[in-house]
Amino acid sequence: xxxxxxxxxxxxxxxxxxxxxxxxxxxxxxxxxxxxxxxxxxxxxxxxxxxxxxxxxxxxxxxxxxxxxxxxxxxxxxxxxxxxxxxxxxxxxxxxxxxxxxxxxxxxxxxxxxxxxxxxxxxxxxxxxxxxxxxxxxxxxxxxxxxxxxxxxxxxxxxxxxxxxxxxxxxxxxxxxxxxxxxxxxxxxxxxxxxxxxxxxxxxxxxxxxxxxxxxxxxxxxxxxxxxxxxxxxxxxxxxxxxxxxxxx
Amino acid sequence: xxxxxxxxxxxxxxxxxxxxxxxxxxxxxxxxxxxxxxxxxxxxxxxxxxxxxxxxxxxxxxxxxxxxxxxxxxxxxxxxxxxxxxxxxxxxxxxxxxxxxxxxxxxxxxxxxxxxxxxxxxxxxxxxxxxxxxxxxxxxxxxxxxxxxxxxxxxxxxxxxxxxxxxxxxxxxxxxxxxxxxxxxxxxxxxxxxxxxxxxxxxxxxxxxxxxxxxxxxxxxxxxxxxxxxxxxxxxxxxxxxxxxxxxxxxxxxxxxxxxxxxxxxxxxxxxxxxxxxxxxxxxxxxxxxxxxxxxxxxxxxxxxxxxxxxxxxxxxxxxxxxxxxxxxxxxxxxxxxxxxxxxxxxxxxxxxxxxxxxxxxxxxxxxxxxxxxxxxxxxxxxxxxxxxxxxxxxxxxxxxxxxxxxxxxxxxxxxxxxxxxxxxxxxxxxxxxxxxxxxxxxxxxxxxxxxxxxxxxxxxxxxxxxxxxxxxxxxxxxxxxxxxxxxxxxxxxxxxxxxxxxxxxxxxxxxxxxxxxxxxxxxxxxxxxxxxxxxxxxxxxxxxxxxxxxxxxxxxxxxxxxxxxxxxxxxxxxxxxxxxxxxxxxxxxxxxxxxxxxxxxxxxxxxxxxxxxxxxxxxxxxxxxxxxxxxxxxxxxxxxxxxx
Ligand SMILES: Cc1cc2nc3c(=O)[nH]c(=O)nc-3n(C[C@H](O)[C@H](O)[C@H](O)COP(=O)(O)OP(=O)(O)OC[C@H]3O[C@@H](n4cnc5c(N)ncnc54)[C@H](O)[C@@H]3O)c2cc1C
Ligand code: SF4
Ligand code: FES
Numbered sequence: 001x002x003x004x005x006x007x008x009x010x011x012x013x014x015x016x017x018x019x020x021x022x023x024x025x026x027x028x029x030x031x032x033x034x035x036x037x038x039x040x041x042x043x044x045x046x047x048x049x050x051x052x053x054x055x056x057x058x059x060x061x062x063x064x065x066x067x068x069x070x071x072x073x074x075x076x077x078x079x080x081x082x083x084x085x086x087x088x089x090x091x092x093x094x095x096x097x098x099x100x101x102x103x104x105x106x107x108x109x110x111x112x113x114x115x116x117x118x119x120x121x122x123x124x125x126x127x128x129x130x131x132x133x134x135x136x137x138x139x140x141x142x143x144x145x146x147x148x149x150x151x152x153x154x155x156x157x158x159x160x161x162x163x164x165x166x167x168x169x170x171x172x173x174x175x176x177x178x179x180x181x182x183x184x185x186x187x188x189x190x191x192x193x194x195x196x197x198x199x200x201x202x203x204x205x206x207x208x209x210x211x212x213x214x215x216x217x218x219x220x221x222x223x224x225x226x227x228x229x230x231x232x233x234x235x236x237x238x239x240x241x242x243x244x245x246x247x248x249x
Numbered sequence: 250x251x252x253x254x255x256x257x258x259x260x261x262x263x264x265x266x267x268x269x270x271x272x273x274x275x276x277x278x279x280x281x282x283x284x285x286x287x288x289x290x291x292x293x294x295x296x297x298x299x300x301x302x303x304x305x306x307x308x309x310x311x312x313x314x315x316x317x318x319x320x321x322x323x324x325x326x327x328x329x330x331x332x333x334x335x336x337x338x339x340x341x342x343x344x345x346x347x348x349x350x351x352x353x354x355x356x357x358x359x360x361x362x363x364x365x366x367x368x369x370x371x372x373x374x375x376x377x378x379x380x381x382x383x384x385x386x387x388x389x390x391x392x393x394x395x396x397x398x399x400x401x402x403x404x405x406x407x408x409x410x411x412x413x414x415x416x417x418x419x420x421x422x423x424x425x426x427x428x429x430x431x432x433x434x435x436x437x438x439x440x441x442x443x444x445x446x447x448x449x450x451x452x453x454x455x456x457x458x459x460x461x462x463x464x465x466x467x468x469x470x471x472x473x474x475x476x477x478x479x480x481x482x483x484x485x486x487x488x489x490x491x492x493x494x495x496x497x498x499x500x501x502x503x504x505x506x507x508x509x510x511x512x513x514x515x516x517x518x519x520x521x522x523x524x525x526x527x528x529x530x531x532x533x534x535x536x537x538x539x540x541x542x543x544x545x546x547x548x549x550x551x552x553x554x555x556x557x558x559x560x561x562x563x564x565x566x567x568x569x570x571x572x573x574x575x576x577x578x579x580x581x582x583x584x585x586x587x588x589x590x591x592x593x594x595x596x597x598x599x600x601x602x603x604x605x606x607x608x609x610x611x612x613x614x615x616x617x618x619x620x621x622x623x624x625x626x627x628x629x630x631x632x633x634x635x636x637x638x639x640x641x642x643x644x645x646x647x648x649x650x651x652x653x654x655x656x657x658x659x660x661x662x663x664x665x666x667x668x669x670x671x672x673x674x675x676x677x678x679x680x681x682x683x684x685x686x687x688x689x690x691x692x693x694x695x696x697x698x699x700x701x702x703x704x705x706x707x708x709x710x711x712x713x714x715x716x717x718x719x720x721x722x723x724x725x726x727x728x729x730x731x732x733x734x735x736x737x738x739x740x741x742x743x744x745x746x747x748x749x750x751x752x753x754x755x756x757x758x759x760x761x762x763x764x765x766x767x768x769x770x771x772x773x774x775x776x777x778x779x780x781x782x783x784x785x786x787x788x789x790x791x792x793x794x795x796x797x798x799x800x801x802x803x804x805x806x807x808x809x810x811x812x813x814x815x816x817x818x819x820x821x822x823x824x825x826x827x828x829x830x831x832x833x834x835x836x837x838x839x840x841x842x843x844x845x846x847x848x849x850x851x852x853x854x855x856x857x858x859x860x861x862x863x864x865x866x867x868x869x870x871x872x873x874x875x876x877x878x879x880x881x882x883x884x885x886x887x888x889x890x891x892x893x894x
Contacts, residue, residue, distance in 0.1 A: 011805075011806070012801070012805070027529055027531060029642070031533070034531045034532070037531065037533055043800075044798065045754065048800070049801060050800060050808075050809060052806065054321070055495060056320070056327070056495050056496050057327070057494045057495075058494070058495060058533065058534050061329055061330050061416065061419055062325045062494060063329075064320070064321070064325050086640065086642070088642055109465065109806055110806045113806070116321060116322065117321065117322065119322065120322050120430065120442075123427060124430040124433050124434040126434075127427060128427035128428060128431045129385050129386050129427070131381075131385060132306075132309045133302075133305065133306040133309060133381060133706070133709065134377070134381075135384070136377070136383065139339070139379045139383040139384075139389075139397055140341060140396050140397060142383060143394065143396055144391055144395050145395055146391050146392065146395065149388055149395075150388075153414065153420075156386075156388050156420060156423065159419075160324055183386065183388070184386055189383070189384060189386045190386055
């Protein structure tokens with residue numbers, strides 16, 4: 001099938017603009033990223049600058065791929081990363097608009113590549129359990145109720161892709177941050193640092209320039225791992241309770 | 250006649266009883282006092298399971314650690330993609346598991362080509378890994394009583410695999426990443442993300458640092474340290490198509506090799522039988538379908554080539570060849586990975602492959618669905634079926650899956666001794682980047698175990714043995730002629746790539762290399778094919794350096810340049826793999842030389858002549874690498890033929 005790609009180019013000779021590319025022969029079994037590979041091969045054969053985009057596992061687990069496709073982070077399919085979208089979901093003659101994730105806290109590096117290291121700094125501010133190597137007790141000394149473990153797991157499946165931020169009109173990082181806070185707040189291992197964690201992570205989130213949450217819920221709709229906004233509600237509860245009672249900062 | 254080890258390969262296995270070696274070692278290894286640790290710098294390259302766990306643990310001990318990763322975040326390392334699980338000899342099932350059994354299974358699974366001392370230690374520390382991960386909050390699968398659940402995996406008779414849904418690697422890596430993040434916030438570890446190591450620097454024979462390229466602006470940076478640890482993963486992408494993440498590469502290990510580190514057993518490659526087949530020329534990578542599917546799926550191809558183009562549901566029972574059940578009646582569809590892979594290749598070579606490329610076999614669930622019901626099969630494999638459908642657009646509930654073997658893991662890697670140090674003093678290798686524990690074939694769920702064992706529980710002890718002699722060295726300057734020369738050689742290499750100013754893309758060379766490797770150094774290897782492959786790779790290398798085209802410049806964000814440097818190293822590695830495969834005149838584990846098979850097509854090992862580690866020394870471009878042998882001595886395990894009949 002024949003497709004037109006309207007791609008955001010930024011960096012090098014491009015100041016920040018959409019450029020149109022024609023792909024005359026797209027195989028419906030290709031993945032979306034393989035289609036971009038084909039485009040880049042064509043650009044290289046014409047000695048033009050290929051489109052920079054990020055990717056690695058191409059299996060929906062590493063969280064590296066990141067682009068907004070026709071206005072939606074990770075494209076049209078629910079619970080699916082860009083790398084798992086296949087071209088059979090498109091029709092001959094279509095135009096596809098491709099942009100980077102846009103947020104103040106995610107500056108553009110080049111074309112579709114953005115810098116998401118703000119997420120790392122949010123985790124560094126408290127998204128862990130302080131246990132040194134060798135300090136652990138026997139694993140089965142901490143029994144955890146299966147449903148609680150499973151709820152914590154649901155939150156822990158976040159791949160740190162940043163689609164929630166890109167989807168949010170305020171570019172808020174609440175869904176990402178709440179997923180980590182929930183994962184650890186639900187587990188017995190996370191109790192000791194529970195208050196300190198949520199206060200520090202929220203403070204870091206604000207410092208990075210992410211916006212406030214106004215309950216739009218676009219994050220949940222676009223999250224490829226279907227992380228629930230109920231985690232944001234938990235984050236809010238944790239935050240209020242910690243602010244009222246914590247004697248640590 | 251016994252094989253003699255080269256005198257320059259000292260494995261440093263401690264003396265004493267197998268089960269006491271590690272304890273004795275730990276009790277006598279020299280220590281570095283806390284105030285001295287502060288004066289010692291360690292560079293870790295890689296932030297996967299091995300790198301993140303090592304960096305966090307060494308940071309906790311008080312060393313100054315710098316971590317380098319080419320990824321934008323440490324959490325993106327390829328370890329994130331591991332699905333099935335992690336082994337540990339916890340014996341929580343009370344099914345007779347023990348450290349000895351895990352040790353024995355690993356040695357046997359590796360087809361008697363791994364070092365006993367290392368493997369025994371791996372089995373010993375396996376139990377602590379699970380404790381550590383649970384304490385970090387890793388959400389392993391649990392039973393209703395709240396305790397940890399297990400599953401069983403190939404090559405064992407016990408249930409010792411811990412798992413976290415189909416995302417074990419993700420959860421383990423997030424645990425290690427969080428521990429690492431904590432050390433970063435405490436200031437003991439400094440993170441250099443989007444930095445690619447392009448050379449190691451040696452001064453007077455000792456490793457003293459690295460040259461790294463800042464991927465955002467192309468600047469070359471010098472970083473010094475008292476020790477450098479490479480945790481840079483495997484090299485399966487030399488085949489172009491593999492289940493590895495797209496950016497996995499050999500450059501760090503290869504650059505160390507070119508500076509004198511020996512590369513051990515490069516030809517040992519694991520090819521996984523159940524992956525989604527290639528669908529066209531544009532294909533960029535392959536996706537693994539869990540081995541567990543073979544519990545209920547039946548492998549078949551049409552009996553007649555003429556039927557291969559038909560819809561599978563239109564091919565009647567009597568015209569189907571259930572080739573595994575026919576050839577291996579005892580094990581049927583559950584033969585080990587290497588045998589299942591080779592059998593699939595054989596039927597496709599005969600022209601009976603299916604799908605548009607004719608390089609696939611069917612894995613059919615119709616009988617299982619009839620027997621156990623749709624609901625039971627969906628409960629067991631629902632998420633895998635979904636993933637398959639996303640990629641292929643076909644529903645395995647309605648028609649058989651198409652699968653084909655794919656490159657999955659590399660057992661070979663940098664040669665290391667018991668302390669995980671390469672033959673260059675001060676240079677270490679951990680995780681998939683070293684060769685140490687899996688012999689010629691790795692058992693499922695053992696790579697995650699090894700990566701975390703190395704990083705959490707082995708290296709933090711063994712590195713002290715070397716660093717205790719470094720406490721008076723003081724800060725190491727990067728202004729030395731050695732750093733100067735290393736930086737220059739990286740710069741020259743990049744300039745040489747641009748100077749080619751040719752017509753062909755980097756990708757096209759990688760694809761061609763992959764095809765040579767897959768056809769001639771893949772599932773079946775022959776002396777003739779390998780000899781041809783070496784000549785073809787040499788020619789490809791020349792063509793690469795004279796006709797590659799690179800867009801952009803060296804001093805900007807430029808993924809094509811990154812790729813070019815990696816492919817250049819893959820080409821050299823490919824040749825060494827073929828040479829290693831050619832010299833090993835036997836079949837063992839993942840290395841199958843067609844000339845060396847028994848009458849019924851099984852691997853024919855030659856212990857008398859080949860029970861050794863092949864450690865190759867770089868001798869310069871266009872020079873043949875030199876072979877060093879480390880003899881393998883089995884003190885505890887009785888060496889036997891591996892048979893599945
Ligand atoms: C699809 C799949 C499923 C798997 N499932 C399982 C399983 O169920 N159980 C199991 O035990 N094993 C499994 N494995 C194998 C296992 O995942 C890997 O062997 C293991 O994760 C490797 O970990 P590592 O830390 O050694 O390397 P990696 O995780 O590959 O990390 C390498 C790191 O090195 C960095 N790096 C590399 N080169 C450079 C450089 N030059 N400069 C800077 N940084 C560099 C990278 O950025 C990365 O951070 C699976 C493998 C695959 C492909
Ligand atoms: S919450 Fe969802 S969208 Fe946000 S980073 Fe995690 S996986 Fe991505
Ligand atoms: S490339 Fe890994 S999630 Fe898309």
